[in-house]
Amino acid sequence: MMGECVDGAVVEAGKCSEHGKKLVYFCKGEKLRVCSKCAIVGSHQGHSVVPVEEALGELKDLLSARSKDLESKSLEQSLRLEEIDRNVTTAKVLNTTSDGSDCCETMNDPIIRFKGERFHSPLQYRVWKKMFQVIQTVAEPFTFDPLTAHPYLEVSTNQRSVTPRCEALPVAYADDRFDTSLCVLGNEPLSTGKRYWEVSVRNSAKWDLGVAYSSIPRHGDLMYKPSRGIWCLTLREGCIYQACDELDIELHIQHKPSRIGIYVDYEGGVVLFLNAETMQMIHVFRASFTEQLLPLYSPCIVEKSSNEQRLTIFKLIL
Structure with missing residues (x-):
């Protein structure tokens, strides 16, 4: 059996390199196997130490519980996604009456009034937060494309926030950059599947949010x-x-929402906005997309407190 040298002597594998004794205990604090001498008078004195067999038993029980919990959460997420599809299908015909006419728009009223309905978002916070405890993950962020940002918009270093400025940034002119509309596009193209992300609008008094064809004029x-x-x-x-x-x-x-959820089903032709805090649906567009989409954002003109106009984006994985 191979071993290591301690004070000139070879110590067998599975034994303490300091004392040469068998590693029969487990230090919970430092997550290390230790010998009895380490636990009693050595560097692990006073630590929470248990026999290795007991630690292994606890670990097996924990892994078994985590495995069952993950299976349960996976099933719950699958059921939630099925519920999304049903809700989106419902949303597609939400404003249509039984005879096929639009129940909200009239010939004499150019303003269409939309009554919000409850919508279960693609990753309900209560589900995602429960899963977070198990899989230890975080929301994956969408990012802004600084090469498209109007000169009066400052994109953060990590490209997750954009803030309007009082003076133009010294940026290079480019065909992709907006020169009049105070807008910036996202980096993530949408040409298939379903996407959901959220935008923190804080207490801003004005903003524009949505999606656009990548070919729109800049x-x-x-x-x-x-x-x-x-x-x-x-x-x-x-x-x-x-x-x-x-x-x-x-x-x-x-x-007033401080966080807006945006859900896009490319093949289904749906762009849906909701209050990400209450899961209340705000509005749904129905379309037949023919080009690649990109997220579109604008914090609008600078006010006295431009920090309140900062937009921050997050993507929640479907």
């Missing part, structure tokens, strides 16, 4: 309309919410 003013390849939600004056359809849609929201 020079001159943007028109937020689906016919122009943009599906967008806006906030103005701290309380005026609008969905930018071919006719602006006035949205009545009782509780």
